[in-house]
Amino acid sequence: MRLKLTTLVSLLALMLSTSCKKDEYVNLKATIAGESSLIGTVEGSPFIYNLSLSKELSEDLPIKLVIDTTETVKYINKDDYNPIFEYSSDSGKTWRKGTASSVTFPKNTKDLKIRLNTLDDKKLEVHEEFKLNFTVDAGDKFSISGSIDPVECIVEDNENNISVTYGIAIYALDNNNFNLIALNREKISDNDQKSIIDNGLKQEVKDDILEVTSFGDIGIKYLEVMFDFSADLQGFVRNVSKSGEDQWYMGLELSRAYYTVDPVTKMKIRQKYNENGFFGYVLTHEFGHIMTLNQAREMDILTGPDDCSRLYIREGCAREASALDGFNTAFYDESVTLNEPSHVTAYARTNIVEDIAESFAYYNSQEDTPISSTDSSGALRKMNFVANLISLNKFRTPIREAINVKLPSSYSDIRAHFNRTKDGKRISCIDHGKIAQAVKDR
Amino acid sequence: MKFLSLILLAYCSSCSYNLVQTPLNIEVSLCFGTCLSYNLEVLPNSTYVLSDFHKTRLTKGKLNSKQRKSLKSILTRIALENEKKIFGDLSIRDVSKIKISFNSTAVEINGRSLVPQSYKPLLKWADEFYTTNTSRVPHRTRIKNQK
Numbered sequence: 154m155r156l157k158l159t160t161l162v163s164l165l166a167l168m169l170s171t172s173c174k175k176d177e178y179v180n181l182k183a184t185i186a187g188e189s190s191l192i193g194t195v196e197g198s199p200f201i202y203n204l205s206l207s208k209e210l211s212e213d214l215p216i217k218l219v220i221d222t223t224e225t226v227k228y229i230n231k232d233d234y235n236p237i238f239e240y241s242s243d244s245g246k247t248w249r250k251g252t253a254s255s256v257t258f259p260k261n262t263k264d265l266k267i268r269l270n271t272l273d274d275k276k277l278e279v280h281e282e283f284k285l286n287f288t289v290d291a292g293d294k295f296s297i298s299g300s301i302d303p304v305e306c307i308v309e310d311n312e313n314n315i316s317v318t319y320g321i322a323i324y325a326l327d328n329n330n331f332n333l334i335a336l337n338r339e340k341i342s343d344n345d346q347k348s349i350i351d352n353g354l355k356q357e358v359k360d361d362i363l364e365v366t367s368f369g370d371i372g373i374k375y376l377e378v379m380f381d382f383s384a385d386l387q388g389f390v391r392n393v394s395k396s397g398e399d400q401w402y403m404g405l406e407l408s409r410a411y412y413t414v415d416p417v418t419k420m421k422i423r424q425k426y427n428e429n430g431f432f433g434y435v436l437t438h439e440f441g442h443i444m445t446l447n448q449a450r451e452m453d454i455l456t457g458p459d460d461c462s463r464l465y466i467r468e469g470c471a472r473e474a475s476a477l478d479g480f481n482t483a484f485y486d487e488s489v490t491l492n493e494p495s496h497v498t499a500y501a502r503t504n505i506v507e508d509i510a511e512s513f514a515y516y517n518s519q520e521d522t523p524i525s526s527t528d529s530s531g532a533l534r535k536m537n538f539v540a541n542l543i544s545l546n547k548f549r550t551p552i553r554e555a556i557n558v559k560l561p562s563s564y565s566d567i568r569a570h571f572n573r574t575k576d577g578k579r580i581s582c583i584d585h586g587k588i589a590q591a592v593k594d595r
Numbered sequence: 596m597k598f599l600s601l602i603l604l605a606y607c608s609s610c611s612y613n614l615v616q617t618p619l620n621i622e623v624s625l626c627f628g629t630c631l632s633y634n635l636e637v638l639p640n641s642t643y644v645l646s647d648f649h650k651t652r653l654t655k656g657k658l659n660s661k662q663r664k665s666l667k668s669i670l671t672r673i674a675l676e677n678e679k680k681i682f683g684d685l686s687i688r689d690v691s692k693i694k695i696s697f698n699s700t701a702v703e704i705n706g707r708s709l710v711p712q713s714y715k716p717l718l719k720w721a722d723e724f725y726t727t728n729t730s731r732v733p734h735r736t737r738i739k740n741q742k
Contacts, residue, residue, distance in 0.1 A: 318683075318706065318708050318709060319706065319708050384628070385626060385628045385629045385630040385631075385691075385707075386626050386630065386689070386690060386691070386706075386707075387627050387628040387689075388628075389627065389687055389689040389690050389706075390687075390688050390689065391686045391687040391688060392686060406628070435627075438627065438689075439689070442688050442689075446688075467685055468686065499625070500625055500627060502648075502649065503624065503625050506688060507627070507688070507689070510688075
């Protein structure tokens, strides 16, 4: 009897087990879909992307993932996210770790969340981007229809930022450190620009800027970096102090330090840093402004126009024996006539401030400065003015030792006897009419 | 009375015909680089004088109807009346300074990057007018040295 009962129970158990196996859900066919083609997050928060299947599968479905940064200049840096993907099939209640290239769509589920954690690094950056590419690893086992389009992902940087007017970034200079304090996210449009933001300025640029601007013991407080080869503006300066001190803000176009124009093809080509000396010329021009407009020695903002008996400009009243006051007396007095060319460059004609800055840059860039006489051109006399003024000429040797400084390629040396007709015949230095005509003919 | 009405009508017609009540002046200075630079004056009767940055006259003439129409449309869209403003920092050196004045408006802009949205179409129009109405290559700062 006991044996019969045991046999019966065994038989029942066998029947039950067989019946369970017969009812097991088997499905390897479904359609997959993703939620959208664009997702965004703020730095420090995760990206979460939703996938869905039309039917539950009876086995785990592997999904391969690739972070693609090849098509964007605002690419996400590798240290800005945790590369391990996570996934959840319970609406985000629990998360499981995938790998850096895959997650699993668990069996018997229809909805999957994929998570990628971004890292809050307290660093001012662009709003970074990448493309998330999906591949369903169906193999021979599954029959999965549908597809998941690549998803554009944008990580919004959460650091405070201020506006940048001309360039891509502003650095505050502190103890020879260049601290990024602002960036123009909209202007970042190539890898050079992105690299400056991510990695900072190259040491060679920093060294040159620091060295040249330190010669006058005034220095600069801020640097606005421009990097656009097609841009018109090459540099600028301004004193941002509101209280009569020297707090100089300099803007410099750096692309011309790394690129130039091929003289034959007229195409933009890469050059060794400041190989042609043009960047050196620009930096010297801007430094010339600081040396002639500073409050410490040259200008006095506290003396108003009514009390100023010398040259008065926006930076204030020119101090006695200042470079600008001397320049004004020598070349801007109504009684002074200057032989052509009266200025070293066309830009020098803008105003007295640009005239002296260009004369300073020219004096430092040209190999030598021929001695001038009253019959010489205004351009040469202005170069000689700089050459004979100790407060300015003392910078020539240190500047030329610090940085490669050359005249722009379209300029040529200012010599003592350079006035010639179109046909190459020499013109007397005092034949102003013929000189003016020759200048026009060029 | 009829006579007065006629005079008023003629006066109003003249007002609407004129581009501006006072000359339109657009001065664009050089920058340390290769910026466009010119002075453009357009009188209420649509005659213009275009000069270079030394105020040397390059060309003068009268706007054709297409130019007049496009300029009038742009000026109408600058809604701010009596605007007397300085945009940007006056003490900045080397950027292009732009002065625009017409009717009761007079603005000074220190740097092309700071041109307000409302004036951008006008400046674009003037830039194009300059480049198409001068036989010279657009006069840019970094020209050949004058020797």
